[in-house]
Amino acid sequence: MPVDGRIARGNATRSLVLRRAVDDASVHGLAGLSIGGLAAELELSKSGLFALFGSKEDLQLATIETAQGIFRAHVGTPAQAVAAGLPRLRALCENWLTYSEKRIFPGGCFFFNVSAEFDARPGRVRDAIAAVGRAFLAELRESAAEAVAAGHLDADPELLAFELHALGRAANADAVLHGGAEPYRLARRAFAARLDQGQSTCGDR
Amino acid sequence: MPVDGRIARGNATRSLVLRRAVDDASVHGLAGLSIGGLAAELELSKSGLFALFGSKEDLQLATIETAQGIFRAHVGTPAQAVAAGLPRLRALCENWLTYSEKRIFPGGCFFFNVSAEFDARPGRVRDAIAAVGRAFLAELRESAAEAVAAGHLDADPELLAFELHALGRAANADAVLHGGAEPYRLARRAFAARLDQGQSTCGDR
DNA sequence: TAAGTGTCCGAACGGTCGTGCTACTTTAGC
DNA sequence: GCTAAAGTAGCACGACCGTTCGGACACTTA
Numbered sequence: 001m002p003v004d005g006r007i008a009r010g011n012a013t014r015s016l017v018l019r020r021a022v023d024d025a026s027v028h029g030l031a032g033l034s035i036g037g038l039a040a041e042l043e044l045s046k047s048g049l050f051a052l053f054g055s056k057e058d059l060q061l062a063t064i065e066t067a068q069g070i071f072r073a074h075v076g077t078p079a080q081a082v083a084a085g086l087p088r089l090r091a092l093c094e095n096w097l098t099y100s101e102k103r104i105f106p107g108g109c110f111f112f113n114v115s116a117e118f119d120a121r122p123g124r125v126r127d128a129i130a131a132v133g134r135a136f137l138a139e140l141r142e143s144a145a146e147a148v149a150a151g152h153l154d155a156d157p158e159l160l161a162f163e164l165h166a167l168g169r170a171a172n173a174d175a176v177l178h179g180g181a182e183p184y185r186l187a188r189r190a191f192a193a194r195l196d197q198g199q200s201t202c203g204d205r
Numbered sequence: 206m207p208v209d210g211r212i213a214r215g216n217a218t219r220s221l222v223l224r225r226a227v228d229d230a231s232v233h234g235l236a237g238l239s240i241g242g243l244a245a246e247l248e249l250s251k252s253g254l255f256a257l258f259g260s261k262e263d264l265q266l267a268t269i270e271t272a273q274g275i276f277r278a279h280v281g282t283p284a285q286a287v288a289a290g291l292p293r294l295r296a297l298c299e300n301w302l303t304y305s306e307k308r309i310f311p312g313g314c315f316f317f318n319v320s321a322e323f324d325a326r327p328g329r330v331r332d333a334i335a336a337v338g339r340a341f342l343a344e345l346r347e348s349a350a351e352a353v354a355a356g357h358l359d360a361d362p363e364l365l366a367f368e369l370h371a372l373g374r375a376a377n378a379d380a381v382l383h384g385g386a387e388p389y390r391l392a393r394r395a396f397a398a399r400l401d402q403g404q405s406t407c408g409d410r
Numbered sequence: 411t412a413a414g415t416g417t418c419c420g421a422a423c424g425g426t427c428g429t430g431c432t433a434c435t436t437t438a439g440c
Numbered sequence: 441g442c443t444a445a446a447g448t449a450g451c452a453c454g455a456c457c458g459t460t461c462g463g464a465c466a467c468t469t470a
Contacts, residue, residue, distance in 0.1 A: 004415095004416085004467070004468065005466075005467060005468090006415075006416045006417060006466065006467055006468080007416070007417090007467095009416090009417065009418095009466090009467095010416065010417060010418095013417080013418090026325070027325045027326065028236075028326070029234065029236070029322060031233075031234070031236075031237065032236065034456080034457070034458090035457085035458065035459090036456070036457070036458080037456090037457095044418080044419090045418060045419050045420070046419095046420095046458090046459095047418075047419065047420075047421090047459085047460085047461090048417070048418040048419060049418090050458075050459070050460090051416090051417075051418070051419095052417080052418090055458085055459085056457095056458060056459090106325065107324070107325035108324065108325060112321060113321050113322075113324075113325075115321075115378060115382055116317060116318050116320075116321030116322065116378065117234060117318075117321065117322060119312070119313065119318075119378065119381040119382040120231070120232045120311065120312035120313060120318075120381055121232065121233070126382075129382075130382050130383055133382065133383075134383065158391070159391055159394055159395065162375065162379075162388070162391040162392075162395065163372065163395055165375060166371045166372045166374070166375030166376075166392075166395075167368065167371045169371070169374070169375060169378070170367065170370060170371030170374060170375070171371075173320065173321065173324065173374070174367075176324040176325055177320055177324040177331075177334075177335050177338065178335055178338075178339065183367070186363070186364055186367040187367075187371075189364055190364065190367065190368055190371075214436090214437095214446095214447065214448095218447080218448090239426080239427070239428090240427080240428065240429090241426065241427065241428085242426090242427095249448085249449090250448065250449045250450070251428090251429095251449095252429085252430085252431095252448080252449065252450075252451085253447075253448040253449055253450095254448095255428075255429070255430095256446095256447075256448070256449095257447080257448090260428080260429085261427090261428060261429090
């Protein structure tokens, strides 16, 4: 059974659009995404691009899904190759900071931006964003729990995950808004204070 | 010198508009602010409202200023009445969490939302937002430094301020996006671990 | 070969956006 | 009271928005 060339072509265009959409949305927000603007940038017709997705909301949802794939490829997936427990938790944090630092999305972490944008606007878009956030937090929490269970760490996994999540997001936010590498340095020191063995070092410089 | 009734009237209208604008912007963003929409909500003419501010960007800047006044009134100003050092630092953190928890702005912390919105869009609006963020972080850092200088705390003030700033923002973000009071509880535990005397309690539950 | 389906297009829809222009009312200072 | 200025309103503009429609074309299937 041969592949339908039309569908293949459509999928190619769709992913072309989505690759541009995640970049645009990371800077101007998901609400700032414009079908007309996207079409102009990619030299497609507005109506053709519209037909590919059906509605602006569906385009936003597809953009979120694409961004999640990119996020996972840079953060979660490579961490799965590392030993469970503290090593994996360290890898998650470090991959996450690197992903932000390298500006995989031009506006910084995609999900940080769109979370703040849609956190108070009920709807399918917000639900999808919230689900991605919860999934990543759960990943941090499970890795933390494994590290505690293995005796690598003495802490409450839920609180530790919350703290790591908070510090990473703050590093991304401060670096994008104010520039410079200092936020990432501070976040790495804060991470180290929580993740480096002897918990006697927790508050020091 | 008598008060100019026209100017007084204008100022009254301006502040009426701005009070509504900060609420709208905390939910839909500063870019989502609409002169027409604002005029309709307040039953003013679009052109009249426009003339009060001169341009949309000026309206956005005025909105930021108004929001900063409200933020200060709830967080920084009452903390000034508390003894410098650790007590004031604790007050800053607690006031901040309460300000977010009480939804002084319906979309959660105004500056968290608009910071994420404009962090990658150069211009006067972004500069104004960044200045407010820097000022608040400086307030935290100075209070932390005073606490350290007074011997209340043993920590690096810069790192401590970064951590407190990160934890508070995370509590606001998680609570607005996912609902519930759990984020605030976690943040308070994390604050306590850093601010409650015996730094031996830093990592425990 | 004929029917059906998916991509992509141009053109147009109604609506909203920010922004000018003009005119009217209200008030301050002479 | 008269004049000048500030607040406010009505109206129209050009641009852009998401969306709809009808059709051209490529491709698969019967």
